[in-house]
Amino acid sequence: GRAMGVFTSGGDAQGMNPAVRAIVRMGIYLGCKVYFIHEGYQGLVDGGNSIRQATWSSVSGILDDGGTIIGSARCKDFRERPGRLRAAKNLIDHGINNIVCIGGDGSLTGANLFRKEWDSLLKELVDTQQITQENAEKYKSLNIVGLVGSIDNDFCGTDMTIGADSALHRVMEAIDCITTTASSHQRCFVMEVMGRHCGYLALVTALGSDADWVFIPESPPGPEWEDQLCNKLKNTREMGQRLNIIVLAEGAIDSEGRPITSEGVRNLISTRLKYDTRVTILGHVQRGGCPSAFDRLLGTRMGTEAVLALMEATPTSQPVVIAITGNQTVRVPLMQCVEKTLAVAQAMNTKRFKDAQDLRGQS
Ligand code: ADP
Numbered sequence: 563g564r565a566m567g568v569f570t571s572g573g574d575a576q577g578m579n580p581a582v583r584a585i586v587r588m589g590i591y592l593g594c595k596v597y598f599i600h601e602g603y604q605g606l607v608d609g610g611n612s613i614r615q616a617t618w619s620s621v622s623g624i625l626d627d628g629g630t631i632i633g634s635a636r637c638k639d640f641r642e643r644p645g646r647l648r649a650a651k652n653l654i655d656h657g658i659n660n661i662v663c664i665g666g667d668g669s670l671t672g673a674n675l676f677r678k679e680w681d682s683l684l685k686e687l688v689d690t691q692q693i694t695q696e697n698a699e700k701y702k703s704l705n706i707v708g709l710v711g712s713i714d715n716d717f718c719g720t721d722m723t724i725g726a727d728s729a730l731h732r733v734m735e736a737i738d739c740i741t742t743t744a745s746s747h748q749r750c751f752v753m754e755v756m757g758r759h760c761g762y763l764a765l766v767t768a769l770g771s772d773a774d775w776v777f778i779p780e781s782p783p784g785p786e787w788e789d790q791l792c793n794k795l796k797n798t799r800e801m802g803q804r805l806n807i808i809v810l811a812e813g814a815i816d817s818e819g820r821p822i823t824s825e826g827v828r829n830l831i832s833t834r835l836k837y838d839t840r841v842t843i844l845g846h847v848q849r850g851g852c853p854s855a856f857d858r859l860l861g862t863r864m865g866t867e868a869v870l871a872l873m874e875a876t877p878t879s880q881p882v883v884i885a886i887t888g889n890q891t892v893r894v895p896l897m898q899c900v901e902k903t904l905a906v907a908q909a910m911n912t913k914r915f916k917d918a919q920d921l922r923g924q925s
Contacts, residue, residue: 563592563593563594563595564594564595564660564872564873565594565595565596565597565656565657565658565659565660566585566589566594566595566596566597566658566660566661566662566869566872567596567597567598567599567606567613567653567656567658567660567661567662568582568585568586568596568597568598568599568616568632568661568662568664569598569599569600569601569602569603569605569606569632569661569662569663569664570582570602570630570632570633570634570664570665570711571602571603571634571635571637571663571664571665571666571668571669571672572602572634572636572665572666572668572669572711572712573634573666573711573712573713573849574628574629574630574634574711574725574849575711575712575713575723575724575725575726575728575729575849576628576629576713576724576725576728576729576849576850576851576852576853576854576857577711577724577725577727577728577853577854577857577858577860577861578629578630578634578664578711578724578725578861579621579624579625579627579628579629579630579631579853579861580624580625580853580857580858580859580860580861580862580865581664581709581711581724581861581862581864581865581868582598582621582624582630582631582632582664582861582865583621583624583625583861583862583865584861584862584863584864584865584866584869585662585865585866585868585869586616586617586618586620586621587618587621588865588866588869588870589869590616590617590618592869592873594660594869594873595615595657596615596616597613597614597615597616597656597658598613598614598615598616598620598632599612599613599632599661600612600613600614600632600633601632601633601634601635601637602633602634602635602636602637602665602669603635603637603639603640603645603649603669603672604635604637604639604640605633606640606649606652606653607637607639607640607645607646607648607649607652608652609648609649609651609652609655609656610652613652613656613658625858625862626852626853626858627852627853628728628849628850628851628852628853629850630664634665640672640676641672643679646675646676646679646683647683647686647687649676650676650680650683650684650687651687651692651693653701653704654684654687654693654697654701657701659701659703659704659705660704660705660706660872660875661673661704661705661706661707662706662707662708662709662865662868662869662872663706663707663708663709664708664709664710664711664724665708665709665710665711665712666710666711666712666714666716666717666723667710667712667716667717667900667903667904667907669708670708670710670717670883670896670899670900671900671904673706673708673881673896674706674881674896674897674900676704676706677704677706677881680703680704681702684698684701684702685698702877703875703876703877705872705875705879705881706881706896707868707871707872707875707881707882707883707884708881708882708883708884708896709724709861709864709865709868709883709884710723710724710883710885711723711724711725712724712725712726713725713726713728713729713756713763713848713849714726714729714756714757714758714760714762714763715760715762715763716757716758716759716760716762716903716906717883717899717903718899718902718903718906718921718922719883719885719894719898719899719902719903720883720885720886720887720894720899721885721886721887721888722856722860722886724857724860724861724864725849725853725857726762726763726857727854727856727857727860728851728852728853728854728856728857729756729763729848729849730763730766730767730770730854731854732844732847732848732850732851733753733755733763733767733844733848734767734770734771736753736842736844736847737753737767737771737773737807737809738771740753740807740842741771741805741807744804744805744806744807745804745805747838748804748805748837748838749805749806749837749838749839749840750795750805750806750807750808750831750835750837750838750839750840751805751806751807751808751839751840751841751842752808752810752824752827752828752831752839752840752841752842753773753807753808753809753810753842753844754810754811754812754824754841754842754843754844755767755809755810755811755812755844755848756811756812756844756845756848756849757778757779757811757812757813758812758813759779759813759906759907759910759918760779760780760811760813761776761777761778761779761780761781761811761813761814763811763848764776764777764778764809764810764811764814765778765811767809768807768809771807771809772807773807773808773809774794774795774798774806774807774808775791775794775795775808775809776808776809776810776811777808777809777810777811777814777822777827778811778814779811779813779814779815779910780910780915780918780919780922781915781919782814782815782816782817782819782822782915783816783817783822784817785816785817787816788830788834791808791827791830791831792830792831792834792835795831795835795837796835799837806831806837808827810822810823810824810827813910818913819913824841824843825841828840828841860886863886863891864884864886864891867884867891867893868884871884871893880895880896880897881895881896881897882894882895882896883895883896883899885899902921905921906918906921906922909921
């Protein structure tokens with residue numbers, strides 16, 4: 563059987579554990595050795611005790627746990643070639659040349675780079691006598707499969723990322739809780755939700771919670787938005803509504819690309835309309851708590867498919883990401899998805915909102 567390593571990297575997300583569990587168990591079921599690589603790329607760079615063989619029971623009882631039992635981290639060393647060289651040596655020392663990377667676009671960009679460099683890393687390791695020529699031959703191909711773990715649902719190529727559904731639940735619960743108290747006191751609440759460049763969480767939770775207004779980066783409001791927002795709120799109050807909910811994505815901007823902040827919106831409303839207006843920034847609760855049913859199954863399905871993809875990998879096959887489209891798990895090319903995701907971020911940064919929407923639409 564093959565030896566495979568699994569790690570979780572970047573921001574954590576509910577559903578990473580179900581994915582780790584599925585990878586370990588499917589791997590063992592198919593006769594492979596499966597290794598945990600702890601703390602993301604840092605564990606790969608550090609080697610030693612950070613890379614440990616997993617057993618069937620080491621993933622018992624984690625299906626319903628949020629976060630990731632093998633730890634996640636951001637790792638500076640891996641961004642530089644010397645770090646990646648050490649990572650390559652550590653993998654070969656453990657006899658591993660199949661890896662599953664569970665992370666966001668940054669982590670998958672790193673995986674893509676690692677794979678591209680693999681030949682030259684091996685050559686350098688042989689030249690500096692850190693590994694034998696025989697081992698260089700034996701491990702000449704590095705097979706990589708990516709799973710997208712991200713509460714933001716910000717990756718091109720998959721309908722859903724692992725963790726996004728659980729984050730939606732968390733946000734919805736929070737808005738539901740706020741709604742009751744807001745109504746008692748006839749208050750207006752600005753709810754700030756995560757998502758960086760991506761307004762998915764904000765948009766979906768706004769629709770699902772009967773919010774009065776939503777700010778998302780992909781669709782900045784026109785120049786008259788302040789008047790429009792105040793009129794809208796006023797109308798709802800005149801019709802008897804006792805509260806207002808405004809959902810704001812953390813990356814919200816106006817049509818000039820200037821940030822729209824929750825504090826700015828609060829100020830506007832309390833100054834103009836004199837409503838008692840409060841800000842709630844949900845923060846890290848959104849990535850906490852247990853995975854939803856959807857994320858447990860998504861992680862499980864994607865993890866299982868990742869192992870199958872590794873088993874079928876050949877020296878010439880390109881790295882893939884396991885995606886979900888139309889409720890089917892499919893393999894999509896990692897490199898193109900990463901490039902497209904970065905292109906969306908670039909378009910947003912340079913205020914080409916239409917381009918960003920088109921790029922997202924195509925995926
Ligand atoms: P996410 O995967 O959630 O988007 P980051 O962007 O922080 O999170 O990336 C996680 C880690 O992946 C980084 O700390 C770094 O170790 C690695 N990484 C990200 N981008 C690159 C890159 N361009 N080259 C090499 N490694 C990278």
